[in-house]
Amino acid sequence: MKKILIILLFTIIYNCNSSAQKQVERLNLKITKTEAEWRQQLTELEYYVIREAGTERAFSSPLNNNYEEGLYVCKACETPLFKSEHKFNSGTGWPSFDREIKGNIAYTNGNTNSFYGVEEHCANCGGHLGHVFNDGPRDTTGKRHCINGVALKFIPKE
Template structure:
């Protein structure tokens, strides 16, 4: 009887556990955005790499973005819709291989979460079209916000200020 009870408890425990991988923790999929297009329209307008990152939440290779070395005044905009996302004044060298910012332009980004790697991460989306940009971490510059917006360069374009 004792063995049966232990086996029953173990079976109940094993079948009742839900890992994060089974949960769709992203609330972004149900949100509507100002700019909405079909997947076919996005594919026609974006490069294959832009589409993979912005629409399928892929990640570009570290140190592959031309935007890492930009130092002049300007603004980074969404590569899909042109929405202003980040000021170059708030960009910093994080050593991670992706453009990093300590804050976004007010109203430029939206936040969600994902657990694709088996743990919860704060995901950053374009507030206008919902395109996946990257993630936010709490290891940014302590003298400013303490945040590091780790953003895929392919998800953005740079517009210099005059």
């Protein structure tokens, strides 16, 4: 019985990742690089999260507790993604925002299990950012963009 459950779990995970990857490949990306170029540019953890749709450990990003004024951009291509004024403490351990900068985020339904939300990618380079859920602040958008801090670069307001 254990073997069947392990095989089933592996099949589900594998199919979800390949489905999400195929959806990303269909995006009209402005920035394209080879995997070797991405590996040279990104750290091992950044590559795992941004290019392989991984997830960093909760509460591990210094950006989780950053509330300075500024802009959050894609770590891979510096596309503006989120404004600091839309950041909030979700208590989840990942930087969270109630809205994105329109047009700079692409969405794929990488996992059919709604527990994981809808996958978010940089619209310019296709980098995996995190997921969006419908359990954000009700007084604004009701959205919670749960983003891997390692996929972001913070640019303070001058």
